Amino acid sequence: MEGEDTVIRRDRFADGPARSFMSSLAADERIFAADLAVDRAHVVMLTEQGIIGDDEAADVLAALDDVEAAGHSTLPDGEDVHEAIESAVVDRVGPNGGKMHTARSRNDEVAACIRYRFRADLLSAVEATLALREALLEAATAEAETVMPGFTHRQYAQPTTAGHFLASYAGALERDTARLLDAYDRTNGSPLGGAAFAGTPFDIDRERTADLLGFDGVVENSTDASSARDFLAESCAALATLATTLSGLSTDLIEHAADGYLVLSDDYSSTSSIMPQKKNPDTLELVRAVAGDATGSLTALLTTLKGLPRAYNRDLQRATPHAWDAVDSVTEATEVAAGAVATAEWDAEACEADAGAGFSTATGVADALAMTGVPFRTAHELVAAAAAETESPADTSAANAAASGGSRAALAANLDAAAEEVLGEPLATYVSREELDAVLDPVGSVAARDSRGAPAPDALAESLARLAESHDGHAAALAERDAALESAADDLETAVSEYV
Secondary structure, eight states: OOHHHHHHHHHHHTTOTTHHHHOOTTGGGGGHHHHHHHHHHHHHHHHHTTSSOHHHHHHHHHHHHHHHHHOGGGOOOOSSHHHHHHHHHHHHHOGGGGGGGTTOOHHHHHHHHHHHHHHHHHHHHHHHHHHHHHHHHHHHHHTTTOEEEEEETTEEEEEEEHHHHHHHHHHHHHHHHHHHHHHHHHHOOBOTTOTTTTOOSSOOOHHHHHHHTTOSSBOOSHHHHHHOOHHHHHHHHHHHHHHHHHHHHHHHHHHHHHHTSEEOOGGGOBOOSSOTTOOBOHHHHHHHHHHHHHHHHHHHHHHHHTTOOSSOOTHHHHHHHHHHHHHHHHHHHHHHHHHHHHHOEEOHHHHHHHTTGGGTTHHHHHHHHHTTTOOHHHHHHHHHHHHHHSOOOSSHHHHGGGGSHHHHHHHHHHHHHHHHHHHSSOGGGTSOHHHHHHHHSHHHHHHHOOSTTSSSHHHHHHHHHHHHHHHHHHHHHHHHHHHHHHHHHHHHHHHHHTTO
């Protein structure tokens, strides 16, 4: 699809009935700037290699400046932005404008444009995850001692802290960021020089165009270079995983708001159209829904790619928009989630009031017994029997008393009875009443769990320090990649200025 053959093919099929169906020109506005950069780098390389003359390069590069200034909306009709830009250049400088397409195909050209633009979108997604991680770490630090109930199966489980809960999502997002950076690195390879799929006889310098465009290197095999879209699949998988993390975070924040543990900012809420007293977490519900969009984009992309013959197939034109949709929706959702986390206010009293509900500290008694040598499974059964014999208040407000007062005293009495029955000795033989009171108290229960990664304040502080260090490392990695792209853009501008 090079040189004169391209022009002949266009003339022959210019008025076919399916031209509008085949055209991607409108959607290609997204890669308009990318195509101009790719064209410039390619022309510079051709000139440096002596494939086209300096004057011809100057005319073409000046025409590309004119095309850029005029904008995508002024391009002539064409199958795609690549054809339209070339036609616009030919219109300005005559047939020699077609020399910009020497030694390449639209196959390697479009692959380069997609990678060029998509890598920038991936860095925007990385930046969004860093902002959300920062919001989570700041909130986790502020709420490190805010004791609250933990849940499994949405049932009261063990006491934890709001800080520990928030840090759990910071940990998940740490991996999401790493996946996106890995995807970026595999996206940032240059396919230019692969031509249609079988390379070119011209003495091109693939490394030169890669450097001018800020790619880390070349995609070696010419067929692989032109046809590969696995970088889109990998990136969409990383984005869908990130969206799943956001979905879980949204659900937890929505549930905790409904339980009264935190108040979402009005900026991230709305009211009912009929019930003025309501405050709905609509924004987070929309963030949660993006997981469906991202998963759908990934599925659509993989389904399109499945079973395609090697080299270029027009199916790929339908594949790329799924990646654009995924990166746009997930990046925006991540930014919104960061704002919701940063502006939410935690109600420490409400959190602590429910922290011992449902005998949630009972596990601490089993642990205390096990630490004296009682087999944990025996201790577990002993505590389960005592809890079953202790009346559990029926409603939530009364359940709060399970951590103190009469309910705690009743549980202690039943623990004594169970110890006599199971162990043949009073509970005090193993655990003193002072120790028992400490582990039955939600604050004491949290403080006792101080292993690495646990919610005890000191353990959490160490985890947060590690998470902050990782955040800074990823921020530095983002800055390094941004700087490399900016440097390459400067180099390309300098190289073009040698001719224009």
